[in-house]
Amino acid sequence: MGKSRLFHEFKARSQQGCLVLETFSVSHGKAFPYLPLIDLLRNYFQITAQDDERRYREKATGRLLTLDRSLEEHLPYLLYLLGIIETGSALLTMDLPSGVSASSRRSHACWCARARTRC
Secondary structure: OOHHHHHHHHHHHHOOOOOOOOOOOOHHHOOOOOHHHHHHHHHHHOOOOOOOHHHHHHHHHHHHHHHOHHHHHHHHHHHHHOOOOOOOOHHHOOOHHHHHHHHHHHHHHHHHHHHHHHO
16 A cells, blocks of 8 residues: 555544544745644644635634643744734844744644644
8 A cells, every 4th residue: 555545544534523634735835834824723723715804814823722821831833833023022032043043843733732632
């Protein structure tokens, strides 16, 4: 069985009672390694191209806090990945390449862990 068929079978069976999110990686996205993660977050938060920044924030905040209130401390990093930086945020004074990437990885790991336990 090939990788594509194996994944197709896994996805079909795992959707019974669980949320399955799917994202893709493209070769032109290598310059920005977070593109698949951003796509995954947009899918999870149900963010569309028609949504404005306020709606992005509402959807992300509402869905994240519904998942687990303890994830609130990670919200600025997830919003940053979605292109939203809060006024007065510590992210504005951080060394963005190193500080945000480490914090974003921790935030993503926490989000994934909470989402998995909901399954």
